[in-house]
Amino acid sequence: LKVPGRARDSAYEIDFVRPRPQGALSPLVGVGESGAQATGRMAVIADYPMPVQVGQEVEIAVNATDPSVRDTSDPRFVEPLDLGVHWAKHQGPGDITFSRHPDTPVQENPFQEGDPRRSRWQGDNPARGSIEAGNGIARVMASFSEPGQYIVRALVENWSAPDSSQGDQCCSTNVYQRINVQ
Numbered sequence: 001l002k003v004p005g006r007a008r009d010s011a012y013e014i015d016f017v018r019p020r021p022q023g024a025l026s027p028l029v030g031v032g033e034s035g036a037q038a039t040g041r042m043a044v045i046a047d048y049p050m051p052v053q054v055g056q057e058v059e060i061a062v063n064a065t066d067p068s069v070r071d072t073s074d075p076r077f078v079e080p081l082d083l084g085v086h087w088a089k090h091q092g093p094g095d096i097t098f099s100r101h102p103d104t105p106v107q108e109n110p111f112q113e114g115d116p117r118r119s120r121w122q123g124d125n126p127a128r129g130s131i132e133a134g135n136g137i138a139r140v141m142a143s144f145s146e147p148g149q150y151i152v153r154a155l156v157e158n159w160s161a162p163d164s165s166q167g168d169q170c171c172s173t174n175v176y177q178r179i180n181v182q
Contacts, residue, residue, distance in 0.1 A: 023070040024164040026171040027083055029156045030063045033137050037065060039173045045151075048179040057143045059101065060087065062154045062175055066134030068161065080133040081160050087127045087140045090153040090176060094146030098127035101139035134158065144181040152177050 028037035031046035038044050052058050062085060070077035089096040100106070107128065111118035129138040144150060157172035158164050164171040 022074070022077075022161065022163040023068045024158055024161040024171045025066075025068045026173045027134075027156045027158060028065045028067055029154070029173045029175045031061075031154075031175050031177050033061050033063055035063060037063065038175075039067075041174055042176070043173050044175040046175070046177050048177055051180045051182050052144065053182055054145065054147055055143055057099065057141045058179070059139055060142050060152055060154070060177060061137055061139045062156060063137045064131050064135070064156045064173075066158050068134075068158060068171070070161075076162065080135070081158055083131040083134050083138075084157045084159060085129040085131060085138040085140075086155045086157070087129075087142070088153050088155070090151040092144070092146075092150030092181075093148035094144060094150075094181075096150060096152065097143050097145070099141045099143075100126040101129075101141050103139060104129050131156070142179075144179070147181050150179045150181060152179060 026039045028039050029043055030037040031044050035044065035046060048058070064083055066081065066083055072078055087098055107124040109118055109121045111121060127140065129140060131138050142152065154175050155172055156175070157166070159166055159172070161171070
């Protein structure tokens with residue numbers, strides 16, 4: 001793709017610290033259940049507390065808060081919005097298999113019958129979760145196919161907000177966890 005513009009053209013700025021038009025900001029995210037929270041594209045890099053064995057299933061967790069301030073008189077924002085969580089292998093010698101944590105509910109198709117998006121829904125994915133009402137902890141189980149050092153990325157986003165989406169690079173935070181597999 002090609003987009004005409006100049007480096008100093010404000011229309012192409014990707015801002016991470018100012019709220020979007022309806023208040024969306026990137027989530028504050030920490031590694032583990034109580035890790036210090038930060039925001040940004042590379043907010044936190046932390047080590048898993050112990051080495052794990054090949055094939056051993058381990059729990060990976062993130063804690064997050066949505067700092068967005070929205071107008072609660074707008075019917076879209078009466079209730080706080082959920083945060084989405086996406087786990088992925090960032091780096092490592094083998095494969096990572098993600099599976100649902102027992103506390104994570106099975107995802108259901110959010111689109112009603114007759115909605116054309118219903119047929120394009122990609123289905124339940126154990127490497128995706130959510131944090132209800134924008135504040136809490138998300139967990140996933142992971143196992144590793146080969147020994148070595150892996151880095152697992154968790155992307156936490158509030159793309160359900162009308163002024164936030166993956167397409168406009170707002171509003172998400174990445175955190176990374178190094179895991180030593182023996």
